[in-house]
Amino acid sequence: xxxxxxxxxxxxxxxxxxxxxxxxxxxxxxxxxxxxxxxxxxxxxxxxxxxxxxxxxxxxxxxxxxxxxxxxxxxxxxxxxxxxxxxxxxxxxxxxxxxxxxxxxxxxxxxxxxxxxxxxxxxxxxxxxxxxxxxxxxxxxxxxxxxxxxxxxxxxxxxxxxxxxxxxxxxxxxxxxxxxxxxxxxxxxxxxxxxxxxxxxxxxxxxxxxxxxxxxxxxxxxxxxxxxxxxxxxxxxxxxxxxxxxxxxxxxxxxxxxxxxxxxxxxxxxxxxxxxxxxxxxxxxxxx
Numbered sequence: 001x002x003x004x005x006x007x008x009x010x011x012x013x014x015x016x017x018x019x020x021x022x023x024x025x026x027x028x029x030x031x032x033x034x035x036x037x038x039x040x041x042x043x044x045x046x047x048x049x050x051x052x053x054x055x056x057x058x059x060x061x062x063x064x065x066x067x068x069x070x071x072x073x074x075x076x077x078x079x080x081x082x083x084x085x086x087x088x089x090x091x092x093x094x095x096x097x098x099x100x101x102x103x104x105x106x107x108x109x110x111x112x113x114x115x116x117x118x119x120x121x122x123x124x125x126x127x128x129x130x131x132x133x134x135x136x137x138x139x140x141x142x143x144x145x146x147x148x149x150x151x152x153x154x155x156x157x158x159x160x161x162x163x164x165x166x167x168x169x170x171x172x173x174x175x176x177x178x179x180x181x182x183x184x185x186x187x188x189x190x191x192x193x194x195x196x197x198x199x200x201x202x203x204x205x206x207x208x209x210x211x212x213x214x215x216x217x218x219x220x221x222x223x224x225x226x227x228x229x230x231x232x233x234x235x236x237x238x239x240x241x242x243x244x245x246x247x248x249x250x251x252x253x254x255x256x257x258x259x260x261x262x263x264x265x266x267x268x269x270x271x272x273x274x275x276x277x278x279x280x281x282x283x284x285x286x287x288x
Contacts, residue, residue: 002264003225003233006059007256008033008196011238016050023054025253029232031102031194032093033062039089048096059232060100060141060170060194061093068107073129074122074150075107083125087132094136100194101133102141102170105160106150115150122150123163130164141170141194144184146177146205153179154187161191168193171224172236173215174200174207181215185223192229196236204281207237208245210259211269218266233260247273 006029012018014034022030030051034042051058063086064071073079073086090101105122126142133140142160144151151157152175161167171192176184185192199213200206210217239250255272262269 003230003260004029005257005260006031006232006234007253008062008234008236010062010236011240016046019050019054019056021253022056025257027253027257028055029057029059029234031060031062031234031236032058032098033236039064042092044092044096051097058093058097059234060102061089061098063089063101063103065104065107071104072107073103073125074105074110074118076117076121079121079125083128086129090129090133090138090140091136094133094138099137100139100141100168100170101129102143102194102196103129104143104145104149104151106145108145108148110148110150119150119156119159123160126160126167127163130166134166139166139168139193141168143170143172143196144175144188145172146175152177154184157188158191161188167191170194170196172196172198172205173220174198174205174213177202177204181220182223185220185227189227190229192224192227192231194231195224195234197233198235198237201275201279203279206244206275207242208275209235209237209251209255209272210263211271212245212273212275217263217269221263233263235259241273244275244279245273246276 005027007027008031010033071082073082106118110118129140144157146152151160157169169188169191199208199210199215201213235256241247259269
């Protein structure tokens with residue numbers, strides 16, 4: 001089954017040129033993901049015009065997730081303010097056609113003793129966001145997360161989703177560290193309505209291009225399509241690699257389009273980069 005190819009704007013220069021690159025490569029679906037300090041000056045009207053001009057669907061918007069301590073919807077210190085801020089973003093981006101809003105249920109670290117209370121606070125926040133999204137015709141999509149974050153397994157994702165019937169999930173393919181991908185997909189099932197596609201080594205999140213890590217992409221694709229999934233195959237990684245991958249050049253939109261086509265057709269993927277030796281556990285910061 002061939003899904004629709006999408007790409008996040010994360011770590012990319014945002015503007016009309018990016019829409020042109022999407023169109024040239026045949027990438028139809030965009031997730032808008034921005035630095036937190038750029039929302040106030042975001043070109044809403046221009047974005048709508050660019051999307052219409054180049055035939056790009058404004059599929060999703062990634063609600064703020066960094067810095068963890070300031071945008072955490074599970075924290076008793078920040079949750080109330082962040083829920084209100086997120087409602088405004090859902091309103092403003094919904095007005096230009098975005099229907100799916102990806103959210104992190106928490107930051108990290110979260111220790112075992114506080115996990116139950118943080119889960120309850122996250123569920124309250126998600127319920128409030130889902131209720132607001134309903135009122136403007138949008139959908140909140142809870143993303144699976146790695147390490148000690150809330151939602152790091154199918155059991156926790158399903159618990160988070162249970163806080164409101166309208167909640168759905170974004171499946172990030174490189175975040176599962178304690179559960180098999182196929183088991184996770186089967187457990188969350190039709191609640192998955194959008195994706196963040198990237199590869200990793202099963203040790204930590206890496207955000208590599210599919211084929212640069214260890215995921216069995218044909219097995220993942222079969223599992224996902226069994227659920228009836230018909231959303232986009234939406235990549236979430238930048239053009240320029242972080243310190244955890246060695247590539248001879250920057251990626252292009254054409255690389256993502258080819259990568260998706262190879263996976264959909266069951267062909268070996270073109271591998272562009274490779275991990276460095278002695279790769280640390282920690283997820284390195286982006287290159288400046």
